[in-house]
Amino acid sequence: MSIIEVKHLYKEFKIPKRQEGLAGALRSLFHRQYLTKLAVNDISFSIDSGEMVGYIGPNGAGKSTTIKMLTGILVPSSGDIRVNGLIPYKERQRNARQIGVVFGQRSQLWWDLPTIESFELLKQVFQIPADRYRQNMVRFRKILDLDEFLHTPVRQLSLGQRMRADIAAALLHDPKIIFLDEPTIGLDVVAKERMRSFIREINQDRGVTVILTTHDMSDIEKLCQRMILIDNGQVMYDGELAKIKETFGKTRILIVDLEEDIVDFSLAGVEVIKQEGNRHWLKFNRDTITASQLISRISENYNVRDISIQDPEIEVLIRNIYENTLPLIID
Amino acid sequence: MFESCLRGLKFYFYMVGVSIKTQLQYRYAFVMNILGWAMTYAGTAITMWVMLYSFQTIRGWMFWELLFLFGLSVLSWSICIIFFFHFRNMDEYIVEGTFDRFLVRPIHPFLHVVALKFDVGAFGQLLFSIVALIIAYVQLGLNWQFSQWLIFLGAVIGGTLIQGGMLVLISGVAFWTTRSERLFWTLMWPAKNLMNYPLTIFPRVIQLLVTFVLPFAFVNFLPALLLLGKTKESFAPYWGFFTLPVGIIFFTICLKFWTIGLNHYKSAGS
Structure with missing residues (x-):
C-alpha cells in the first residue's frame, strides 16, 4: 500500500534577474525582471509503506525542494501530494505528527539547550506518552550512544554527535515516515557506518518508511533497494539499484x-x-x-x-546518466 | 482546540524559561543591555526638558504632559519588545533556515517564532517608563478614578498590540522578499520618534495616516488626550477609548497577513 503519493508535482521559483553594472542595478530597482526556474518539473512517484528509497540527484536537481514539499515546508505550484492520506502543506501540524525530518545541514534541535532538554521539549511538543518516550530514549541512548553528550549544549556537539542527536529527535514521536536530507554529510567513515546501520534498523524493526537524499552513493548502495534519480526537476530513473548497475554497468x-x-x-x-x-x-x-x-x-x-x-562504480554510472541527460526507461 | 492552546502555552512558557536562562548566561551583556536602554530613554527625556525649558510649551503641551505622553509610548513599546522585538530578525530566521523546522512541528509556526525569545533587556525601558509615568502623574497632580485606570490599562495593552502588530506585519513581508529588517528601521523608527510629540504639531496627512492606516496615534497620543483631560485639540477625547479594540483588530489583521505570507514562504538554500 502506498504511503506517499506524488502526482504531476511542479514547483517554480521566481528569481530576480540581476542586471550588469550600476546603471543596471538602479534600473532593476524600479523595473525588476524575473526568471522563472522550474525546480520541480512534473514529478510523479509513489512509495509503499516500509520502503527505503534513495532520492538522489546533483546539486540543484530539485531533491530538497521535493522533500520540502513532502514535509509541508513548501507549497507546490501545482500537482498532488498525499503523505499517508494528508496534504502536507494544508495540514502541516497533523502531517508533522506522522513524519520525522532530519536536515543534515541544519539541526532541528535547540542550539542553546543541553541535548536532553531538546528531547524533553520535543516530548512536550509532540505529546509523546511518557512510557513510549522512556522506551525510545532507552533504546536510542544505547544504539546511538547518546549518553556521552546528553548534557552538552547542542552548539558544542561534534557533527557526528549532532547528527545522532538529530536523528534520535526525529524518531522520538514514532513517525511512520522519516525524511533524511543528507544524513551522512560530513561524517567520517565510522560515523557514517553507524548512521547507516541505525537507519537500516529502524526501517526493519519498526517498518518506518525512509526517504533518503544523499550525495554519497555508498549510502544508497548499502541502504536502498530502490532509487529515484532526478535531474533538472525531472525523474530520470525510478527503480531497483541492481538494474541500473546491470544496464549501465x-x-x-x-x-x-x-x-x-x-x-x-x-x-x-x-x-x-x-x-x-x-x-x-x-x-x-x-x-x-x-x-x-x-x-x-x-x-x-x-x-x-x-x-x-x-x-563500474555506481557514482560513475550516475554521472554518465546525468551527462547523457536522457530520461531512462528500463524494464 | 482548548487542549492545543494549553499545549501551546505550556510550550511558550517553557521556551520563555529557556530564553531567560540563555540571556542570563551572559551577565555583563545582560546588565549593560538593561542599563543602556534605560539611559537612552532618559537621554531623550532630558532633551525634551531642555527644549521645553526654552519654549515652555509645544502646542499647549507642557513638559510633564509630554513626559506622560512619552512614558506611555515607552511603556507599551517595552512590553512589545519583550514579546515581539525579535520579529525584526525574521529574515535571518528565513535565510538561515531556522524557520524550516518550525513548519515540521505540530505547533503553529507563529507561536514558534514568538517563543524564540523573551527579551529581558527590555526591562530597562520598562523601568524608565514606569518611573517617568509616576513622576508625570505626581507633577500633574492627577488623581484617576477606577475607570481611568481601566482606560490606561487598555491603552497599554492596545498599544502593545498595535506596535507588536507592526512588527509582525513587517516580518511578514520577509516571506515575499526574504529581506525585511531594513523596512523595520525605515518604518518603525520614524513612527516611534513621531510618537514622542503631540500629534497635532505634524501635518494633517501624517495625522490621518497614523490614525487610520497605521494606528500609532492610538498608542499614546489619543489615550493621553483622554487621560490628561486635554479637550482643546483637533481630536475629540473619546478617541482614546478605542485603543484596545483598535489594537486587537490591527493585530488580527497583521497576523492574518503573516499567515498569508506563510504560503509564499520560499525556504532558503538546499
Missing part, C-alpha cells in the same frame, strides 16, 4: 601500465579515456569485447607492466 575500465605510449589503439568498443605517463585508462564495453580478449590484444602489441580492471 556494461562499460568497464581497464588500467594498463605499458613500457611505451599507445600510439594508435583502434579497436571496436574500446576507447582511451585518460593517460598519465605510461598509465592508460581504457574504457570498453563488455558486450563487444571481453576483458580477456582486450588484454590479449594489448599484450600482443605492447609490453605490459601492470594491469587492473575497475568495476
Whole structure:
C-alpha cells in the first residue's frame, strides 16, 4: 500500500534577474525582471509503506525542494501530494505528527539547550506518552550512544554527535515516515557506518518508511533497494539499484601500465579515456569485447607492466546518466 | 482546540524559561543591555526638558504632559519588545533556515517564532517608563478614578498590540522578499520618534495616516488626550477609548497577513 503519493508535482521559483553594472542595478530597482526556474518539473512517484528509497540527484536537481514539499515546508505550484492520506502543506501540524525530518545541514534541535532538554521539549511538543518516550530514549541512548553528550549544549556537539542527536529527535514521536536530507554529510567513515546501520534498523524493526537524499552513493548502495534519480526537476530513473548497475554497468575500465605510449589503439568498443605517463585508462564495453580478449590484444602489441580492471562504480554510472541527460526507461 | 492552546502555552512558557536562562548566561551583556536602554530613554527625556525649558510649551503641551505622553509610548513599546522585538530578525530566521523546522512541528509556526525569545533587556525601558509615568502623574497632580485606570490599562495593552502588530506585519513581508529588517528601521523608527510629540504639531496627512492606516496615534497620543483631560485639540477625547479594540483588530489583521505570507514562504538554500 502506498504511503506517499506524488502526482504531476511542479514547483517554480521566481528569481530576480540581476542586471550588469550600476546603471543596471538602479534600473532593476524600479523595473525588476524575473526568471522563472522550474525546480520541480512534473514529478510523479509513489512509495509503499516500509520502503527505503534513495532520492538522489546533483546539486540543484530539485531533491530538497521535493522533500520540502513532502514535509509541508513548501507549497507546490501545482500537482498532488498525499503523505499517508494528508496534504502536507494544508495540514502541516497533523502531517508533522506522522513524519520525522532530519536536515543534515541544519539541526532541528535547540542550539542553546543541553541535548536532553531538546528531547524533553520535543516530548512536550509532540505529546509523546511518557512510557513510549522512556522506551525510545532507552533504546536510542544505547544504539546511538547518546549518553556521552546528553548534557552538552547542542552548539558544542561534534557533527557526528549532532547528527545522532538529530536523528534520535526525529524518531522520538514514532513517525511512520522519516525524511533524511543528507544524513551522512560530513561524517567520517565510522560515523557514517553507524548512521547507516541505525537507519537500516529502524526501517526493519519498526517498518518506518525512509526517504533518503544523499550525495554519497555508498549510502544508497548499502541502504536502498530502490532509487529515484532526478535531474533538472525531472525523474530520470525510478527503480531497483541492481538494474541500473546491470544496464549501465556494461562499460568497464581497464588500467594498463605499458613500457611505451599507445600510439594508435583502434579497436571496436574500446576507447582511451585518460593517460598519465605510461598509465592508460581504457574504457570498453563488455558486450563487444571481453576483458580477456582486450588484454590479449594489448599484450600482443605492447609490453605490459601492470594491469587492473575497475568495476563500474555506481557514482560513475550516475554521472554518465546525468551527462547523457536522457530520461531512462528500463524494464 | 482548548487542549492545543494549553499545549501551546505550556510550550511558550517553557521556551520563555529557556530564553531567560540563555540571556542570563551572559551577565555583563545582560546588565549593560538593561542599563543602556534605560539611559537612552532618559537621554531623550532630558532633551525634551531642555527644549521645553526654552519654549515652555509645544502646542499647549507642557513638559510633564509630554513626559506622560512619552512614558506611555515607552511603556507599551517595552512590553512589545519583550514579546515581539525579535520579529525584526525574521529574515535571518528565513535565510538561515531556522524557520524550516518550525513548519515540521505540530505547533503553529507563529507561536514558534514568538517563543524564540523573551527579551529581558527590555526591562530597562520598562523601568524608565514606569518611573517617568509616576513622576508625570505626581507633577500633574492627577488623581484617576477606577475607570481611568481601566482606560490606561487598555491603552497599554492596545498599544502593545498595535506596535507588536507592526512588527509582525513587517516580518511578514520577509516571506515575499526574504529581506525585511531594513523596512523595520525605515518604518518603525520614524513612527516611534513621531510618537514622542503631540500629534497635532505634524501635518494633517501624517495625522490621518497614523490614525487610520497605521494606528500609532492610538498608542499614546489619543489615550493621553483622554487621560490628561486635554479637550482643546483637533481630536475629540473619546478617541482614546478605542485603543484596545483598535489594537486587537490591527493585530488580527497583521497576523492574518503573516499567515498569508506563510504560503509564499520560499525556504532558503538546499
